[in-house]
Amino acid sequence: MTGNGQEQFHVSKVLPSYWRVTFDNGPVNLLDPDTVDQLADLIEAIEHDADLTVVVFRSDKPGYFMAHWDFRSDNARIAAMRPGPTGLHPYLDNFIRLSKLPVATICEIRGRTRGAGSEFVLATDIRFASETAILGQFEVGVGAVPGGGPMARLGRLAGRGRALEILLGGDDIPAELAAAYGYVNRVVPDAEIEDFVDAFARRIAAFDKVAVTGIKELVDVATLPGNDEMAAGLTAYFATVGRPQHRPFAELLFKNGLQQPDGVETHLGTAIGELRQHGGGEEP
Amino acid sequence: MTGNGQEQFHVSKVLPSYWRVTFDNGPVNLLDPDTVDQLADLIEAIEHDADLTVVVFRSDKPGYFMAHWDFRSDNARIAAMRPGPTGLHPYLDNFIRLSKLPVATICEIRGRTRGAGSEFVLATDIRFASETAILGQFEVGVGAVPGGGPMARLGRLAGRGRALEILLGGDDIPAELAAAYGYVNRVVPDAEIEDFVDAFARRIAAFDKVAVTGIKELVDVATLPGNDEMAAGLTAYFATVGRPQHRPFAELLFKNGLQQPDGVETHLGTAIGELRQHGGGEEP
Amino acid sequence: MTGNGQEQFHVSKVLPSYWRVTFDNGPVNLLDPDTVDQLADLIEAIEHDADLTVVVFRSDKPGYFMAHWDFRSDNARIAAMRPGPTGLHPYLDNFIRLSKLPVATICEIRGRTRGAGSEFVLATDIRFASETAILGQFEVGVGAVPGGGPMARLGRLAGRGRALEILLGGDDIPAELAAAYGYVNRVVPDAEIEDFVDAFARRIAAFDKVAVTGIKELVDVATLPGNDEMAAGLTAYFATVGRPQHRPFAELLFKNGLQQPDGVETHLGTAIGELRQHGGGEEP
Numbered sequence: 001m002t003g004n005g006q007e008q009f010h011v012s013k014v015l016p017s018y019w020r021v022t023f024d025n026g027p028v029n030l031l032d033p034d035t036v037d038q039l040a041d042l043i044e045a046i047e048h049d050a051d052l053t054v055v056v057f058r059s060d061k062p063g064y065f066m067a068h069w070d071f072r073s074d075n076a077r078i079a080a081m082r083p084g085p086t087g088l089h090p091y092l093d094n095f096i097r098l099s100k101l102p103v104a105t106i107c108e109i110r111g112r113t114r115g116a117g118s119e120f121v122l123a124t125d126i127r128f129a130s131e132t133a134i135l136g137q138f139e140v141g142v143g144a145v146p147g148g149g150p151m152a153r154l155g156r157l158a159g160r161g162r163a164l165e166i167l168l169g170g171d172d173i174p175a176e177l178a179a180a181y182g183y184v185n186r187v188v189p190d191a192e193i194e195d196f197v198d199a200f201a202r203r204i205a206a207f208d209k210v211a212v213t214g215i216k217e218l219v220d221v222a223t224l225p226g227n228d229e230m231a232a233g234l235t236a237y238f239a240t241v242g243r244p245q246h247r248p249f250a251e252l253l254f255k256n257g258l259q260q261p262d263g264v265e266t267h268l269g270t271a272i273g274e275l276r277q278h279g280g281g282e283e284p
Numbered sequence: 285m286t287g288n289g290q291e292q293f294h295v296s297k298v299l300p301s302y303w304r305v306t307f308d309n310g311p312v313n314l315l316d317p318d319t320v321d322q323l324a325d326l327i328e329a330i331e332h333d334a335d336l337t338v339v340v341f342r343s344d345k346p347g348y349f350m351a352h353w354d355f356r357s358d359n360a361r362i363a364a365m366r367p368g369p370t371g372l373h374p375y376l377d378n379f380i381r382l383s384k385l386p387v388a389t390i391c392e393i394r395g396r397t398r399g400a401g402s403e404f405v406l407a408t409d410i411r412f413a414s415e416t417a418i419l420g421q422f423e424v425g426v427g428a429v430p431g432g433g434p435m436a437r438l439g440r441l442a443g444r445g446r447a448l449e450i451l452l453g454g455d456d457i458p459a460e461l462a463a464a465y466g467y468v469n470r471v472v473p474d475a476e477i478e479d480f481v482d483a484f485a486r487r488i489a490a491f492d493k494v495a496v497t498g499i500k501e502l503v504d505v506a507t508l509p510g511n512d513e514m515a516a517g518l519t520a521y522f523a524t525v526g527r528p529q530h531r532p533f534a535e536l537l538f539k540n541g542l543q544q545p546d547g548v549e550t551h552l553g554t555a556i557g558e559l560r561q562h563g564g565g566e567e568p
Numbered sequence: 569m570t571g572n573g574q575e576q577f578h579v580s581k582v583l584p585s586y587w588r589v590t591f592d593n594g595p596v597n598l599l600d601p602d603t604v605d606q607l608a609d610l611i612e613a614i615e616h617d618a619d620l621t622v623v624v625f626r627s628d629k630p631g632y633f634m635a636h637w638d639f640r641s642d643n644a645r646i647a648a649m650r651p652g653p654t655g656l657h658p659y660l661d662n663f664i665r666l667s668k669l670p671v672a673t674i675c676e677i678r679g680r681t682r683g684a685g686s687e688f689v690l691a692t693d694i695r696f697a698s699e700t701a702i703l704g705q706f707e708v709g710v711g712a713v714p715g716g717g718p719m720a721r722l723g724r725l726a727g728r729g730r731a732l733e734i735l736l737g738g739d740d741i742p743a744e745l746a747a748a749y750g751y752v753n754r755v756v757p758d759a760e761i762e763d764f765v766d767a768f769a770r771r772i773a774a775f776d777k778v779a780v781t782g783i784k785e786l787v788d789v790a791t792l793p794g795n796d797e798m799a800a801g802l803t804a805y806f807a808t809v810g811r812p813q814h815r816p817f818a819e820l821l822f823k824n825g826l827q828q829p830d831g832v833e834t835h836l837g838t839a840i841g842e843l844r845q846h847g848g849g850e851e852p
Contacts, residue, residue, distance in 0.1 A: 104448065104452045125444070125445065125449075126445055126448055126449045126452075126453075127445055139779070140775050140776075140780060141771075141775055143775075143778065143779050144779055145779055145782035145783050145786070146783070151783060151786035151787045151790055152786065152790045153444075154787075155786075155787045155789075155790030155791040156443065156444065156791075157443045157445060159724065159725045159726070159750050159791070160693070160725060160787060160791035161693065161694055161695055161725060161750070161752070161753050162750070162753055163791065164672065164693040164694055164783075164787055165693075167783045168672045168693070168772055168780055169694075169771060170771070170775070171768075177754070179464075180747075182446070184445070185445050185446055185449050186461070186464070203425075203454070203560070204424075204452055206557065207424050207427075207560065208427040208524075210427070211424045211427050211428055211429055211524055212424060212452055214429035214520045215429050215435060215451045215452060216452070217520075218429070218435035218439075218513070218516060218517055218520065219435045219439045219444060219447055219448055219451065221435075221513055221516070222435055222444075222447075222513065223439040223440075223443070223444035223447065229786070229789055232786060239782075240776075273771035276771070276775065277770060277771070277774045388732065409728070409729065409732040409733075409736070410732055410737075411729055437728075440727065440728065441727045441728060441729060463748075466727050466730070469729050469730055469749075484737060487709075487844070487845070488737065490841065490844035491711075491736075491844065492711040494711070495707070495708045495712055495713055495808055496736055498713035498807075498808060499714070499732075499735045499736060500736070502713070502719035502720065502723075502804065503719045503723045503732055503735065505719075505720070505723075505797055505800070506719055506720045506723030506724055506728075506731075506797065507723040507727070507731065508728070
């Protein structure tokens, strides 16, 4: 379904200063090695566009913004990827550079975005969510430390207590709770969010890029983790993900519909907790 | 209307340990060069008062706490101001020293406080807002990076996502949203806020100054940006504010009632976005 | 009533990976020198248990989680305590090591937890509160800087404005306000909180300790204050607590029922403010 080299980021240039990017990769919008390559290209294009001030990321996939990382990805391809401009693996390099783009980046979150999808939205500037949004970092439930920086980002965004609830609990975080915790900016009704985000983006699109860039640079100083801290997270991820003793559990998830629109994917965070306690599938 | 040297900060010494300061400068309470000079004097008086433990800042101006910086200020006078005790320009020196005063500072926010007015309230310790309060940093909409530290302060107070929404969106933030974002502490009904703040201040006024000062010093360590970070913001402000290509837009705002109680000033953040998109006034 | 060497932390080992600890010390659950010694032992046991991933702290005492530090404690015993593994006094050493435990720690807060009790819950990872919970740091009202780190922790958790309101106001913070401020994670109805926390803990108990530990280590980097900052708070506490001029006020509190389940202890934060303003008891 994924990793076929097809275009995943559909860019609509609404105005010279405003791009609207719709993500599209299979029935649940997985992230995979192609996503990493294509996101790197998109980020580079945004970095070099002198007219652009705002980019919106969105999805038309029913129920899904970005499900999570594709468990069937080619690990050898991932391992062989060359470092990006930060000197770090491109999975993380992308997210670090996404945060520092000289434009405002906004996520219009409808449906589920977990794991790598949550890391993506956390790497953008502003997160508006409809009541259909569900966020989460379920990695703890499959034995892994998340790799794309959510310890660093949620720690600073939601505070220690809520970051630890999200990351150690690994449960689904519905939109209202996500807004209460600062995980998203606010909830906008699903019927209005597309117009709301478009209007917000058009405001910024009418502003002076020098001001937008200058403001972001100083908010970056106040709020962004250093690259070393981000790198430590990716190292912990590679050290913990896909260990042999967790493979049977991953297969159990696939038997329950992982990476399909219905079944376990609809309530993945909750389901992982239940399956871990009652569903077995783990080798000693 | 402003810059006439009249007293803007009216100090009522309710108790030796409790001062109540009412700001008054023209029909919308603009900040101007006189404000800078008088605030410096007030801060110095507070720094040296051995009995004082709490200061409340408030406004009796209908609809306005502090509108924003006076666009008609004498720029030459501002440029010629001598550095304050921190070695920085007194506009910023005031706000840095205001945060570090050895007393609790509380804003009772009724009505609008944007731009420099928002920077003022962010420099105080505690912000209580009535439902009539509207906050915002509209500077991005007139082509400027805000100069009084809101990137540093909102980044730490509201988190990266909400700080960027406020600063890059430049829109009006009504009281309830401001409370949800941590921009103000909480909303207190307009009919009750004066008594509420007075009662809160009287509590602190009855406490031991040694304890108040000792607590603040350690919260300062945990939460205040360094002076260098604040200075970078002011440098960015002076580099971006009042550039020739934005002057026609400022004139358009004046034509729409800028710095008058009615007209554009009532919904300035929203209005700037609309005028930028539809109202023209910008030279290429 | 306290300081009698009886066991205060009752540990129920629900699962090898899940301990449930019920605190019990007199009618209002005071913290005292025995608490310090016993908590040090408990922390050491948790540090060395290879199977443990989650610990819940709770109380069965009606109306009280942990009231606060016992005003009648033996100060000579406290002063004579030997430093813990961090090199700091064990009161603070406990709280620093509690935060860094290689397990998830959760407080199920029913009833009041103020002063040292507030510092205890702030040192744990996740705070769930029922609507019966009341938190606060009333120390300012008895002339002291709190010693267990709330300036550092609340500053990072609730933001500067709300941290200063809590710490300089010294008032009672009911559960809903505590949740709005990030002081606790969220409010769970009192009739449900025991089951809710148990279900949350059982999730984590089913997860891989390597992932739990790896996640915490990186959230620690993003969110924990340094030991030096914590040490400065304890130094300020010892320099301010129990000064002679505040002793008559402490006696006034005892006359009003301090450390008893009813009377002043039910609304201690509010009561201290009222007694300071109207009740006298202070020597010049």
